[in-house]
Amino acid sequence: MLDHATLSPASRGLSRAWLARRAMPQDALWRSLTLTLFVLMLGALTLYPLAMLLYGSLSTVPPGEAGSFSLAGYRQLLRWEALGILGTTVAISLIKTVLGTAVAIALAWIVTRTDTPFRGAIEVLVTLPFFIPPILTALGWAMLGNPTAGSINLVWMAATGFDWPLINVYSHGGIVWHLMQYTMPFTFLLMIDGFRAMDPALEEASRMCGATRPQTFFRITLVLMLPIITGVFILSFIRGVEAFESPLFFGLPANIHLVTTEIYRAINHNNVPDYQYATAISISVMALMMLLVFWQWRILANRRFETVTGRGYAPRVTPLGPLRWVAFGFAMLVFVLCVVLPIGQLLVSSFFKFYGFYSADMLTLAHYRAVLANDRFWRSLWNTMILGSVGATATMIVGSLAAYIIVRTRLPARRLIDVLAWLPWMMPGIVVGVAFLWSFAVLPSWLPIYGTLWALMIAYITLAMPLSVRVMNGALAQISFDLEECSRVHGATWLQTFRRILIGLTLPAFLVGWVLTFFMVLREVSASVLLFSVGNEPLSIVILRLWEESKTGEVSVIALFMLLLIAGLRTVHLVIARRMFQTR
Amino acid sequence: MRALSVLAAALAVLTAAAGASAQQPTPDQTAEWQQVIAAAKKEGTVTLYSGHVGVSYHSDVAKTFEKKYGIKVQVLEARASELQERIRTEQTTNRVAGDVSHNGGSSSVNLQRAGYYQPHGYLPNAARLKSEFKSNGHRIPLFVQSYGIVVNSRLVKKEDWPRSWLDLADPKWKGKILADDFRALGGGSAYFNVAYRKLGKEFHEKLARQGVVFSRQVRENPRRVARGEFLIYMPFVLADTLIHEGLPLQAITPAEGNPYVAYDVGVFANAPHPNAARLLVNHFFEEESQMIYVRSGRTHTIMGLDDKVPKEVEPLVNAKLMGAPDPDFNAASMKIASEMFK
Numbered sequence: 001m002l003d004h005a006t007l008s009p010a011s012r013g014l015s016r017a018w019l020a021r022r023a024m025p026q027d028a029l030w031r032s033l034t035l036t037l038f039v040l041m042l043g044a045l046t047l048y049p050l051a052m053l054l055y056g057s058l059s060t061v062p063p064g065e066a067g068s069f070s071l072a073g074y075r076q077l078l079r080w081e082a083l084g085i086l087g088t089t090v091a092i093s094l095i096k097t098v099l100g101t102a103v104a105i106a107l108a109w110i111v112t113r114t115d116t117p118f119r120g121a122i123e124v125l126v127t128l129p130f131f132i133p134p135i136l137t138a139l140g141w142a143m144l145g146n147p148t149a150g151s152i153n154l155v156w157m158a159a160t161g162f163d164w165p166l167i168n169v170y171s172h173g174g175i176v177w178h179l180m181q182y183t184m185p186f187t188f189l190l191m192i193d194g195f196r197a198m199d200p201a202l203e204e205a206s207r208m209c210g211a212t213r214p215q216t217f218f219r220i221t222l223v224l225m226l227p228i229i230t231g232v233f234i235l236s237f238i239r240g241v242e243a244f245e246s247p248l249f250f251g252l253p254a255n256i257h258l259v260t261t262e263i264y265r266a267i268n269h270n271n272v273p274d275y276q277y278a279t280a281i282s283i284s285v286m287a288l289m290m291l292l293v294f295w296q297w298r299i300l301a302n303r304r305f306e307t308v309t310g311r312g313y314a315p316r317v318t319p320l321g322p323l324r325w326v327a328f329g330f331a332m333l334v335f336v337l338c339v340v341l342p343i344g345q346l347l348v349s350s351f352f353k354f355y356g357f358y359s360a361d362m363l364t365l366a367h368y369r370a371v372l373a374n375d376r377f378w379r380s381l382w383n384t385m386i387l388g389s390v391g392a393t394a395t396m397i398v399g400s401l402a403a404y405i406i407v408r409t410r411l412p413a414r415r416l417i418d419v420l421a422w423l424p425w426m427m428p429g430i431v432v433g434v435a436f437l438w439s440f441a442v443l444p445s446w447l448p449i450y451g452t453l454w455a456l457m458i459a460y461i462t463l464a465m466p467l468s469v470r471v472m473n474g475a476l477a478q479i480s481f482d483l484e485e486c487s488r489v490h491g492a493t494w495l496q497t498f499r500r501i502l503i504g505l506t507l508p509a510f511l512v513g514w515v516l517t518f519f520m521v522l523r524e525v526s527a528s529v530l531l532f533s534v535g536n537e538p539l540s541i542v543i544l545r546l547w548e549e550s551k552t553g554e555v556s557v558i559a560l561f562m563l564l565l566i567a568g569l570r571t572v573h574l575v576i577a578r579r580m581f582q583t584r
Numbered sequence: 585m586r587a588l589s590v591l592a593a594a595l596a597v598l599t600a601a602a603g604a605s606a607q608q609p610t611p612d613q614t615a616e617w618q619q620v621i622a623a624a625k626k627e628g629t630v631t632l633y634s635g636h637v638g639v640s641y642h643s644d645v646a647k648t649f650e651k652k653y654g655i656k657v658q659v660l661e662a663r664a665s666e667l668q669e670r671i672r673t674e675q676t677t678n679r680v681a682g683d684v685s686h687n688g689g690s691s692s693v694n695l696q697r698a699g700y701y702q703p704h705g706y707l708p709n710a711a712r713l714k715s716e717f718k719s720n721g722h723r724i725p726l727f728v729q730s731y732g733i734v735v736n737s738r739l740v741k742k743e744d745w746p747r748s749w750l751d752l753a754d755p756k757w758k759g760k761i762l763a764d765d766f767r768a769l770g771g772g773s774a775y776f777n778v779a780y781r782k783l784g785k786e787f788h789e790k791l792a793r794q795g796v797v798f799s800r801q802v803r804e805n806p807r808r809v810a811r812g813e814f815l816i817y818m819p820f821v822l823a824d825t826l827i828h829e830g831l832p833l834q835a836i837t838p839a840e841g842n843p844y845v846a847y848d849v850g851v852f853a854n855a856p857h858p859n860a861a862r863l864l865v866n867h868f869f870e871e872e873s874q875m876i877y878v879r880s881g882r883t884h885t886i887m888g889l890d891d892k893v894p895k896e897v898e899p900l901v902n903a904k905l906m907g908a909p910d911p912d913f914n915a916a917s918m919k920i921a922s923e924m925f926k
Contacts, residue, residue: 062669064676148813253799268666269768353830356811362830375643376659441677451674451681533681534631534660545661549638550803 038401039413042420045462049435050286050423056279056438063275063441073280082262082281088172089258093240096176100183101233107188107331109221112195113203115317116327123192126331129338130185131570133523135540136559137181138249139547140342143349145169149356151345174250175258179240181338186239187232194228195221203318213318227299234296238289242428244526259285260430260526267434267530279438282431289426343563350556367553377558379535380542383453384522387538391460392517396510398461399468404502406469407476408484425466429526432459437530451533459527464517471516475509476502508576515573522566613706621653623859629656630860633671633682635664635691636847638803642686644876649867655860663800664691664769671852675700680854683861686726690777691769692848693911696722701850704862709869709886717885723848726868728883730842730903731775731819736809738832740816748839749783752818753790761791762805762814765798766921771845772798775819777909777917778843792924806833819843822900823881837899841906846885 057074061067076082107126111119129137144152145167153165168174202224206216222229247258257265259281266278320327349355353362371377402421406414424432436459440450449455479502487497503510525540532541539562546555609617624630634642638661646657660682662670668691674680675698685695695701701722710719717725733752735745746752752761764772780788797814799805806824809817810831822842825835849868851861867873874884878893881900893901909917 062673062676064673064678148808149811253801268663268669273669354807354810356807357831437673441673441679445678448679450677450679534633534658545637548663548801549661550801550807551638 035405035411035413038405039416039420041398042402042417045458045465046420046423049432049439049462050427052438052442053279053282053286053431053435056275056434057283058276060276062273063438070276073274073276073278074284076274076277077280077284082277085257085259085262086284088256089241089260092172092175092179092258093237093243096179096183096240097233097237099176100180101187101229101236103180103334104184104187104191105222105225105229107184107334108192108195109217110327110331112192113198113200113221113318114324114327115319116324116331118328122328122331122335125335125339127185127189128335128570129181130189131519131566131573132339132343132563133525133540133566134178134182134243134245135249135523135525135543136346136562137338137342138178138245139543139552139555139559140345141169141174141178142249142547143345143355143552144341145174146356151348151358152341154356154358169250170254171250172256174254175246175256178246178250179243182243183236183240184334184338187236190232190235191225191228194225198224200317213320216318230299231296234292234299238292238296238426241285241288242430242526244428244430248525260428263430263434264526264529275434275438278434282428282434285428285431286426289428293422293426343560346556346559346563349552350560352553355552355556364553367557371554371557371561374554376537376542377539380537380539381561383536384539386453387456387460388518388521391457391464391521392514394457395461395464395468395517396472396514399465399513400472400506400510402465402469403472403476407473408481408502421465421469424462427463429463429524430530432463433527433530436462436527440531451536453536455531455533456528456536456538459531460517460521460524463524463527464520467516467520468513471509471513472506475506479505508579511576512573515569515576518569519566522562522569609706609708613708616706617708620859620862624655624857624863625653627655627857627860629658630683630857630864631658631660631681632684632686632864633667633852634659634661634686635667635688636686637661637663639880641876641880645868645873648870648872648876649864652867653863655863657864664688667691668694668769671695671700672698675853678854680852680856682852683855683857684864685850685852686847688770688774688845688847689725690774690845690909690911690914692723692850694914696720696850700853702853702855702858704851704865707862707866707869709866712869712886712888714885714887717846723850724865724869725846725885726849727874727877727885728844728846728905730822730837730844730883730905731771732822732842732903733816733818733836733838734806734809734820734825735834735836736812736815736832737834739812740834745834745836746816746838747836749779750787751838752816753787753794755794757794757816759795760815761794761796762808762817763796763798764802764805764819765800766925767798767918768800769918770800771802771819771821772800773914773918773921774845774909775843776921777913778907780917780920781910781913782840782906788924796925798925803827807831809833822903825900826881826897835900837903841904844883844905844908846908 056063058069058071059067060070060072077086107122110116111123116122144150147153147165147168147170150165150167150169152167156166157163169177198221203216203220206220207213211219242260243258244260244264247256247261248264250256251258252261252265263278263281266274266281348358350367351363351365352358353364353366399421402417405411406418406421427435436455440455443449449458483501483505484497487501488494492500521538523540524538525544528538528541529544532538537545539558543555543558543562546558632642632646636642642659642661646659649655649657660667660670664687667687671682671685674682685692685701687695703721704719704724707719707724710724713719713724733746733749744756746754746757764770764775766772766776776788799808802821803824805817806820806828808814810828810833819842820835822835822837825833849865851858851865855861869886871886871889874886874889875892878884878889878901879897881897883901
């Protein structure tokens with residue numbers, strides 16, 4: 001058997017190619033056909049909607065109508081109003097990323113590098129908001145921070161006697177604050193392993209040279225983590241530009257428009273929908289995303305992991321003294337603000353006739369009765385379960401196949417597949433929604449996807465594909481080629497090897513990816529809002545509709561149901577992740 | 585003179601008899617309708633697109649329909665502008681998912697003019713419509729909804745309540761008026777379409793100087809007034825008085841009367857379930873369906889229910905009316921509103 005590790009890089013490449021040839025089915029025609037079909041399918045999921053988006057930005061008429069072509073949509077982008085919207089979006093995303101990442105760095109440092117009590121519990125609690133759909137926390141904060149009826153302001157005015165509110169979520173600050181609640185756990189999760197892996201000797205050396213704790217933190221810890229922080233920062237900034245729920249809930253009522261809500265408004269809120277403008281904005285946002293992703297790739301490509309040295313080290317922590325309780329209080333404050341307050345508000349609102357009117361005569365169970373008797377709720381719950389389970393399974397299968405080709409073969413098409421699988425990363429949900437709206441509307445009548453559950457399913461698979469490919473890439477890259485070879489040497493067919501070795505060993509990663517994709521489906525609003533039709537609404541759309549109909553009590557009840565579902569899924573996620581960790 | 589009276593009475597009887605015989609279905613119509621019912625049951629489902637959001641009566645009527653015919657009703661509620669675009673996309677790409685349209689008068693007229701309705705054909709209950717609410721062959725007025733003013737009854741003294749629309753121009757209300765958006769399809773544009781023609785440009789210029797704040801959250805807006813965020817909300821769906829019971833709100837019908845909108849129903853062109861669609865449209869004009877609207881504070885459009893209006897909703901159902909929007913003035917009215925209310 002070949003010793004893969006001892007081969008020179010050149011011969012290792014040859015060996016991989018040889019293995020790849022051995023690992024693929026013998027029938028070259030069948031292989032080519034399968035590969036072509038797979039590439040075509042990826043193209044249909046990514047390139048076709050993109051092409052339709054471009055077509056839409058040039059077409060003078062809405063989908064389905066005959067018209068001419070012009071650059072009017074792009075000309076509209078040059079208006080001060082449109083440029084202002086783009087500027088506001090970038091500014092808000094930048095501010096929330098700076099603030100959110102700063103808090104996440106502090107939390108990651110507290111959890112990994114200090115002797116703060118209950119660090120294990122803190123780690124679990126502060127990551128919770130990552131798993132709660134933003135639409136639910138938006139509902140909670142809309143009822144907490146409304147300038148006149150918000151619970152925080154009611155308590156503030158009752159306690160102080162002032163007649164002005166303490167906070168107003170319908171503002172730029174409100175959008176930033178709500179976006180931060182997702183940024184903090186997101187960046188925390190991406191950075192924590194880097195903090196954990198850092199050799200404490202570097203910090204100790206700094207302290208021994210006379211540096212204070214803050215000096216050590218800023219000059220050593222932070223500087224060493226800078227490559228990771230930069231990568232995470234760009235990723236988070238991209239997510240900020242793509243965000244839909246925060247500007248929808250807190251921006252539109254205050255007449256603050258960001259790119260995602262501007263696309264939505266141009267299609268759904270205008271007397272005559274302006275598709276050309278909406279698609280032109282979508283294209284420009286994608287161009288911005290592309291620049292950012294390339295910048296991120298450049299940074300990641302040049303990063304150096306000098307935080308982990310070859311030397312063995314003991315995972316020691318910095319003693320904070322009495323300040324450790326301050327650190328603990330800070331972490332708990334984040335948890336209370338991001339989880340306890342919004343969920344508590346949803347719970348309270350579910351028992352009152354109208355939110356903001358909290359007197360005994362307004363107490364009611366009517367909202368629970370209404371939700372349980374609401375066909376739309378049950379139908380959307382069923383739709384969400386179907387979309388979540390089938391969508392997550394399909395996405396993970398597509399992602400696994402793509403990752404297999406990218407990581408474990410030398411096929412010329414693998415670079416193309418890599419790019420196609422990455423493309424949706426640069427497409428905000430609302431852009432995917434617009435692109436598929438056009439794509440499905442112009443399909444021939446024998447392919448009736450428009451207005452069906454398939455429309456949502458295809459959009460979700462596209463949106464979640466980069467995640468599934470990344471998860472499976474990581475898992476497949478860790479499996480030695482020797483195992484496959486060993487299996488083949490012992491007489492196993494390619495299919496048996498694939499099933500018993502590759503699927504067997506990557507199943508935990510597949511399941512983690514599946515749960516994460518299911519979470520994505522649960523939280524997805526921006527593409528769904530353009531693609532849903534009667535009878536196939538997911539739960540998030542029913543929540544949004546009920547909110548627009550001002551049925552806050554019923555919305556709160558459904559939100560609580562959804563949270564229970566999420567708690568169950570998160571438990572499954574943790575159990576799988578723990579087993580994965582133990583297996584390794 | 586007596587002979588004349590007798591002649592007049594005889595003529596009246598003859599006319600009534602002739603009318604009655606005209607309203608009696610012919611055997612062909614009866615047979616056709618039986619075929620419609622049978623075909624509708626085979627279709628098994630029907631989809632209603634409604635631009636009237638946040639109300640419970642769609643599902644109430646749907647339940648009575650499902651119980652009677654065993655045909656499932658699916659309802660999609662969306663704002664008028666969003667619904668109009670959804671219908672346009674479906675119709676132009678020949679992917680029609682909706683069967684029955686339920687929309688405000690202006691939207692309905694737009695949809696019919698665009699060719700998105702098909703003739704509803706013979707409907708047994710069409711004969712029951714009041715003379716002022718006859719079908720035009722495509723659209724039938726289902727109920728009438730009127731729009732007044734609502735004030736915070738805890739913060740505004742009774743003697744200060746506006747009694748006329750013109751009172752809203754009083755400087756004491758500056759910065760205290762919340763309104764449904766006059767510039768977008770919906771109750772706000774319906775009000776402006778009527779009021780601009782009836783109350784004039786000058787009044788609305790004064791109103792614009794009052795710093796009116798627009799919000800399209802039509803069900804939430806009265807609650808903002810109840811909380812004291814604003815003192816007045818207009819145009820207020822008078823029937824919503826019932827769903828805000830317990831809140832410090834007082835609905836007012838001004839001296840000039842309320843602008844009103846007739847909500848129409850119609851069958852979409854190329855509806856996937858055309859028979860179930862006709863059956864549902866007909867069902868909307870059954871007494872039990874119309875009484876659901878009456879009990880929600882809206883005015884019925886069929887004969888024979890005037891005496892059956894419950895006492896508690898009489899002021900809402902029989903409120904004085906000022907006028908309905910002119911569909912031909914709609915686009916111009918929204919343009920004027922956009923220029924006047926920046």
